[in-house]
Amino acid sequence: MIAGEQMDVYKVAQEFSLGDDFTFGNNVMLRGKSGLEHKFDLILTSREDARNRIAVLQGLSEDLVSDIMEFNAIARDCGIQLKAISIDRDLKQSELGLARACNISVIKRDHGNVDYDIFGMKKLDANIGKLMKRGSVYMISGSPGTGKTALCTQFLVEGAKKGERGMIVLTDTQGKNFISNAQSFSYKFSDYYKSGGIEVMEISDRIMKLKANVSSNYYSMKSYIRTVTDQLKTLLVQYDVSRFVIDPITPLIIEDNDFINQFFRALSIPQAYTLITSGIGKSDVSVYGLEQSFVAGLIKLDVDILNTDVKKASVVKINGGGYDTNPIFFRITGEGIVPFEPDESIGATPLFNHVII
Numbered sequence: 001m002i003a004g005e006q007m008d009v010y011k012v013a014q015e016f017s018l019g020d021d022f023t024f025g026n027n028v029m030l031r032g033k034s035g036l037e038h039k040f041d042l043i044l045t046s047r048e049d050a051r052n053r054i055a056v057l058q059g060l061s062e063d064l065v066s067d068i069m070e071f072n073a074i075a076r077d078c079g080i081q082l083k084a085i086s087i088d089r090d091l092k093q094s095e096l097g098l099a100r101a102c103n104i105s106v107i108k109r110d111h112g113n114v115d116y117d118i119f120g121m122k123k124l125d126a127n128i129g130k131l132m133k134r135g136s137v138y139m140i141s142g143s144p145g146t147g148k149t150a151l152c153t154q155f156l157v158e159g160a161k162k163g164e165r166g167m168i169v170l171t172d173t174q175g176k177n178f179i180s181n182a183q184s185f186s187y188k189f190s191d192y193y194k195s196g197g198i199e200v201m202e203i204s205d206r207i208m209k210l211k212a213n214v215s216s217n218y219y220s221m222k223s224y225i226r227t228v229t230d231q232l233k234t235l236l237v238q239y240d241v242s243r244f245v246i247d248p249i250t251p252l253i254i255e256d257n258d259f260i261n262q263f264f265r266a267l268s269i270p271q272a273y274t275l276i277t278s279g280i281g282k283s284d285v286s287v288y289g290l291e292q293s294f295v296a297g298l299i300k301l302d303v304d305i306l307n308t309d310v311k312k313a314s315v316v317k318i319n320g321g322g323y324d325t326n327p328i329f330f331r332i333t334g335e336g337i338v339p340f341e342p343d344e345s346i347g348a349t350p351l352f353n354h355v356i357i
């Protein structure tokens with residue numbers, strides 16, 4: 001699904017007050033009362049009542065009056081009462097009058113007001129949301145317990161809220177354990193997982209066997225990379241994924257500059273934001289000390305030394321423009337990741353008193 005269509009889903013859901021409780025489909029074929037089959041650009045359906053459907057017209061010709069009349073007719077034939085058209089321009093009075101007469105909502109696409117909510121963390125999204133691009137690979141690094149998986153999970157949920165399908169590939173965690181932990185948060189991960197809005201995959205022993213045969217030989221590395229990334233891309237196309245996570249990346253790669261460069265390039269999937277995670281090893285931002293050189297952006301997570309319940313996220317690099325490197329503080333709660341404002345007075349007040357006799 002392209003970005004404009006994703007925004008259509010989000011805006012239509014808002015227009016008809018569906019909240020998060022709906023499913024949707026593109027290019028949906030429905031049979032009408034006449035016995036004819038009709039194709040709809042987009043259909044949203046309430047989970048509470050499957051009869052509550054919204055038809056959306058996206059593909060418009062120069063003759064919008066004819067488009068509206070035909071769209072209204074096929075929606076009526078299929079018993080759909082809630083209708084909308086998504087359009088880039090302002091409607092003429094005749095077009096607007098016809099849409100109103102047919103009880104069709106008009107949703108204006110505003111490309112100048114793009115939604116940059118990537119992680120669902122206001123400060124982080126305001127800092128780098130505009131800089132992050134689909135088709136690029138971004139890395140979240142940090143030691144155990146700093147919130148890497150939690151941030152990636154919220155990234156997937158934030159996309160699912162807007163109708164963007166997500167997928168996470170787990171390389172060192174059992175899927176059932178990940179799902180159980182994710183379901184403990186209150187941000188409806190379970191609903192999106194059950195409806196197919198978020199897919200969960202595990203690494204198989206077969207991949208590890210393939211990796212064991214990888215040597216410094218160019219052809220050996222190329223064959224492994226092609227095998228793994230081709231299967232990943234097939235999954236992303238199959239499930240129409242636009243937000244993709246590998247957590248962590250280390251089990252899939254080897255400590256070699258050329259290998260990591262080629263592997264990360266192969267992970268650049270045009271229609272998707274791709275996040276990978278890495279622990280800390282030979283450098284303070286990655287296991288091998290090489291990974292950060294081949295990603296489009298890097299966010300480092302740490303535990304605050306004054307309060308271990310508080311985490312902090314620092315943007316180390318993001319391609320494409322200026323960004324703030326000052327840390328953003330947060331907690332991981334039952335509601336997910338929530339902002340935390342440190343008490344600056346703690347640092348300003350002396351903790352030690354000078355003893356003078």
